Amino acid sequence: LIIDKLIGRLRGREQVEMVAASMPAKDVLHITMRPTNGRRFKFQSGQYLFLNCPEVSKTEWHPFTISSSPWEQTFSVHIKCLPHMDWAYGIRKLLLAKDGAKLDARKSLEDKFAQSNLAASIAPAANDRPSKSNGTLQIGRHRLYVDGPYGTSSEKVFHFEVMMLVAAGVGVTPFASILKTLAYQAKNGVLETPLKKVAFFWTCRNEDEFNSFKDIMVGICEDPYLGRMFELNTYLTGEINLKTVTASEKYHQYAGRPEWNRIGKKMREDFPEDDIGVFLCGPIAIANQLSAMCKKLNPPRASVKTSVKNQRASEAKRPGRFTFFKENF
Numbered sequence: 001l002i003i004d005k006l007i008g009r010l011r012g013r014e015q016v017e018m019v020a021a022s023m024p025a026k027d028v029l030h031i032t033m034r035p036t037n038g039r040r041f042k043f044q045s046g047q048y049l050f051l052n053c054p055e056v057s058k059t060e061w062h063p064f065t066i067s068s069s070p071w072e073q074t075f076s077v078h079i080k081c082l083p084h085m086d087w088a089y090g091i092r093k094l095l096l097a098k099d100g101a102k103l104d105a106r107k108s109l110e111d112k113f114a115q116s117n118l119a120a121s122i123a124p125a126a127n128d129r130p131s132k133s134n135g136t137l138q139i140g141r142h143r144l145y146v147d148g149p150y151g152t153s154s155e156k157v158f159h160f161e162v163m164m165l166v167a168a169g170v171g172v173t174p175f176a177s178i179l180k181t182l183a184y185q186a187k188n189g190v191l192e193t194p195l196k197k198v199a200f201f202w203t204c205r206n207e208d209e210f211n212s213f214k215d216i217m218v219g220i221c222e223d224p225y226l227g228r229m230f231e232l233n234t235y236l237t238g239e240i241n242l243k244t245v246t247a248s249e250k251y252h253q254y255a256g257r258p259e260w261n262r263i264g265k266k267m268r269e270d271f272p273e274d275d276i277g278v279f280l281c282g283p284i285a286i287a288n289q290l291s292a293m294c295k296k297l298n299p300p301r302a303s304v305k306t307s308v309k310n311q312r313a314s315e316a317k318r319p320g321r322f323t324f325f326k327e328n329f
Contacts, residue, residue, distance in 0.1 A: 013052070013145045016041070019074050021095055025212035028170065029092055032068070032076040033144060041075045041146070045181040046155045046174045049148030051077065056090035061147060065173040065281070069180035078212065080170045094142060156325060158182075158192040160277035164267060165200045166258075166290065168282030172202055172213050174327070175281065179220050179230070186225035197271065199231045201258055203282070205238040221250045233258075260293040264322065268297055274320045280327065287326045294322035 020032040035041055043049070043066055050061040064077040081088040157163055157178055165175045182198065185191045200217070204210045220230050232251035235258055267276055278294060280287055299319045 013147065014041075016144050016146055018142060018144060024078075024215075025208045027080060027082050027208075028212040029079045029081050029088075029095070030067075030076060030212075031079065031091075031144075032074050033146070034074045040073070041149075043070055043075065043149035044151070044155055045070060045177040046157065047149035047151050048174075049077070049146045049150070052145040052147070053091055053094070054143055054145075055094055056087055060087055062087055063150075065177070066149065067173040067176045069177055069184060071181065071184045078170060078173050078176075157277060157279055160275060160323075161193055161196045162267070162271045162274045162320075163198055163277040163279065164263075165198065166203075166278070166280045166282060166286065167201070168203045168286060169205065169209050170212070171281035171327075172217075173281070175200065175279075176213055176216050179226070180216070183220060183223045183226040186223075195226075195229050196274065197229055197231070197267075198226070199233070199267065201233045201235070201263070203235040203237055203257065203286075206236060206240075210234055210236070218250055260289050261296065264293045264297050268320070268322075272320060273318070276320060276322050278322055278324045280325070290326070291324050294324045298322055 015036045016033040017036050018031060019034055022030045024030055033041075046065075048063050048065040050063050052058075052061045064079060066075055067078050068074065068076040079088050079091060081092040083089055157165070165178070167175055179198070179200070182191070182195070186195070202210070202217070217232050221227050221232055223230070233254065234251060235254045235256065237257055240255055278290055280290055298321050
């Protein structure tokens with residue numbers, strides 16, 4: 001605890017202002033920010049930052065993956081804020097509280113959420129520096145500080161022509177940033193590596209989790225530059241009321257959990273000579289399953305060397321391999 005506080009005092013604090021805030025899903029808070037010094041917050045897709053809100057806690061810093069693209073003028077994070085998450089739920093209460101309301105009040109916010117149109121983003125005021133309550137989410141007058149950005153293995157995604165992106169729940173955030181960046185690069189002809197396939201697999205407990213990033217993902221499917229090589233697969237793993245499920249031709253929808261060996265085998269059949277990057281932001285259980293899939297489907301190292309040696313005369317390419325990268329939470 002003492003070491004953590006010492007690090008907190010030494011940590012670089014950059015004050016930012018809240019430009020917009022919304023709740024795209026019941027327990028997910030989307031905050032858009034920018035530095036108060038007028039400079040651009042520089043980061044790369046897949047990176048994360050530490051966020052501090054003195055009005056909730058002066059000493060606590062919490063890590064969140066950046067969900068926006070580096071090409072945007074602002075940057076954003078998505079925060080899961082359930083009642084048992086003291087700090088995250090404190091942010092939610094702070095933004096939903098009326099003027100004069102006590103921060104430590106434990107009154108349920110579900111009725112207020114149901115009555116408010118929180119699914120739509122709250123647009124900033126004319127001067128882009130809103131300071132008064134708009135009746136739902138109060139933005140602009142709260143102090144926030146960030147420390148970062150910091151890198152993760154997700155940055156290596158730009159080195160592969162074929163990739164499998166796997167997310168569980170709110171673990172979709174780094175991939176939202178990555179996909180928006182890929183769409184921008186494809187549109188402007190500045191892709192770091194020529195893309196052949198981007199297959200995205202997203203497991204959610206229910207449709208509410210999926211709705212938190214649905215617009216972004218469907219937008220990628222419809223993107224004229226990236227959409228033709230992008231494949232979206234959603235898996236609802238919780239109890240499902242089939243009457244409430246809306247079908248879509250833009251992406252694949254499944255009930256249950258992914259069968260990774262079948263999926264990996266299909267990817268290998270489609271791209272037998274390509275290295276495939278497998279990237280995960282999710283729990284250790286899925287990480288173990290994907291790691292096992294990669295080991296099972298990869299050719300033995302010895303056979304790879306022999307194959308390359310024997311086939312040099314015909315200039316045949318070596319068999320492709322799966323390479324696994326994980327970011328557990």
